[in-house]
Amino acid sequence: MSERILALETTETNATVAAWEANRLLVELRPEGRSAQTLAPAIRELLDRLGWKSRDVQCVAVGIGPGSFTGLRVGITTAKMFAYATGAKLIGIDTLEALAAGASNETKRISVAVDAQREEIVARNFQIVDGLPVSLGPQRLISMDQWWSFGREVGEDVIFAGPILRRIEKKVPDGIVLEDRTRWNPLASHIGRLAVKRYEQGQFDDIWTLLPCYSRPSAAEERSPSYALGTPAQSK
Helix, strand or coil: CCCEEEEEECCCCECEEEEEECCEEEEEECCCCEHHHHHHHHHHHHHHHHCCCHHHCCEEEEECCCECHHHHHHHHHHHHHHHHHHCCEEEEECHHHHHHHCCCCCCCEEEEEEECCCCEEEEEEEEEECCEEEECCCCEEEEHHHHHHHHHHHCCCCEEECCCHHHHHHHCCCCCEECCHHHCCCCHHHHHHHHHHHHHCCCCCCCCCCCCCECCCCHHHHHCHHHHHCCHHHHC
16 A cells, blocks of 8 residues: 555644645645644544545654744644554654745745744745755744845745735735745645655654744743854754
């Protein structure tokens, strides 16, 4: 039997779930409502639609951020519990990479970002090679106004995408090219497509050590002396 992958994305308010088999997307569900309430029922509905039992899933893949505290905790905890209960492999996928994986076929370079609160974002630049994103540098915690120059460091033809655009779309400077609005959110289908490659390469994560990557440290962490040495978003 070819690999069956269950993919979960909970970075944004609404969760999405998807199923992949033999390098092919079978179905993706986008339930309305917050992920804490909709994720488990959506997984059950997806499995029922496909006629899969939980133990038919060889791998569960999940977005690990950067993103919000609540959404990431819900998604990663669910993925770990599913993997533990069924014996499935576990793969964590960077949310920014998943955003870049949703780029249109014509996109060559893309700068993606998620909201980090306090008028800041976490951003990263990618090149699209054979339909898959290749990082052009580490992610950065920067102000929203810095995003445009940061993205153009990799070329004037760079395209911008990310859920933060729904907040700042009317403030986008002239000359900045945005991806289609339908490609601004990370989706479980993107998570699954990236997980297929990781699965083929045997690159799995440990159920006990996989951790979320939040958009920024908590207030308590920012007050600690060690925070002055650099935030996780800057040092990743």
